[in-house]
Amino acid sequence: MIELDGLTKRYGSTTAVDRLTCTVQPGVVTGFLGPNGAGKSTTMRMMLGLDRPTAGDVRIDGKHYEDLRSPLHHIGALLEAKSVHGGRTARNHLRVLAQSNGIPERRVPEVLDLVGLGSVANKRPKGFSLGMGQRLGIAAALLGDPKILMFDEPVNGLDPEGIRWIRDLMRHLATEGKTVFVSSHLMSEMALTADHLIVIGQGRLLADTSMAQFIRENSRSYVRVRTPEPERLRDALGEAGVTVAPGGDGTLEADDVDAARVGELAAAHGVVLHELSPQQASLEEAFMRLTAGAVQYQSHNAPTGAAGGPEPSRKEQ
Template identity: 60%
Template structure:
């Protein structure tokens, strides 16, 4: 378990992290979301003892990272896939990490196999693509078979097969009772990966809840309806619901009544339907809605 209590990090007058409290529980994949500049990377660095908090605390199972004698056996992390010395081979890189934490060198071959890098184990890491570097970073995080895992943008550079693999792999890690904390800007992927969410903006907590509840709290379900008699159907539906029009294809977007009731109304009025599809709000919609006041960099 990771616990932050009133965590703060200031750089002069800039408050990168501002009175932030949250809990990351074992047995779940917890997504860490926020706009650019929200303080996600700074928070992760403080968890790992790479940055010193200005105030507050962040602990791993009740201990500071600096108190862990063999930290890789407790915590595995991937924050920067390209931090590896370019002239070291993948195997040499993992070997020195293993030796530094008294991890059996045999574990190096195991994690290389897990991430699919066995065939390139003796190649220099400087020649790796971003996707291969991500896999090497994940291998390093897994090296000590840790109970707690942190990943910052782990799917950057991965192909679709690799993205599916890391998603399923994170779920397996959580199912084993591990604490899995992952930051990403790929909201469509987070919607399929994270069971819980911690969302921050401008260094402050915006929400901590399940992914499902986060979406439900910030969006409204609706129904898409297409019909060759859309105008007539719309005139009838406005007495029961809020009806707008999809700007892309002209479909009716109905809020306030379920698809079954819309179908019954159409049938009663002998209106042919070409589409009647319930639509749930997306994580992207919910994120944009709840973080719009916390976006620091706006495009024009």
């Protein structure tokens, strides 16, 4: 478990991370979501004790990171920035890390095979492709068989095959009961992997919720209906208390109702339907809406003040 308490990081007058308080729960994949520059990497570096918080604090399994004697047994991390010496072979890189944490050296070939780098164990990483570099970083993270795994933008720059491999790995780790904390600036990526979401924008917590609840709260779900008799259907649904709005392309959109009920009402009134389909606004849209007021690098004429969405710690500008 990772606990953040009022975590703050300022660089001069810029606040990168602003009083972040949340808990990363064990046994699920938690997506750490935010636009570029929202403070995700800074937060993750503070979690690992690499950057010092200006205020607040982080605890890993109840302890400060610098009090962990064998941190690699608690938490394994893949950071976005490269953290490997290009001239030291993959095997020796992992041996160095294993030795420092008292991890038996037989674990080194194990994790190399696990990430598919067994054949290049004695090669220098400076010749590695981006994907191979990511795999080596993941091998290092898995070395101590930690209960918590942290990945900072793991799929950035990877080819589709690499992306799928990492996605499968994260899901596999979560099924093993591990805590997986993964950052991304892409909602679509998170929707495929995360069970829980922590959303930040300009360093502030915007949402801390389960994926299911986030979808419920942030995506409008409605039923799209296509009929040759829109007026009759509108009346029929209106009588039953269902609000209907015209959608594009001659369709109707019924809110807060399931498709079965719309179908039953149409049948009861003898209205012919050509289409009846439950719809969900994309999560990407919901994410954009949520972070709209908190995007650092957006153009100035963009709307400020997010439409809806919880903003627990909004600071006066």
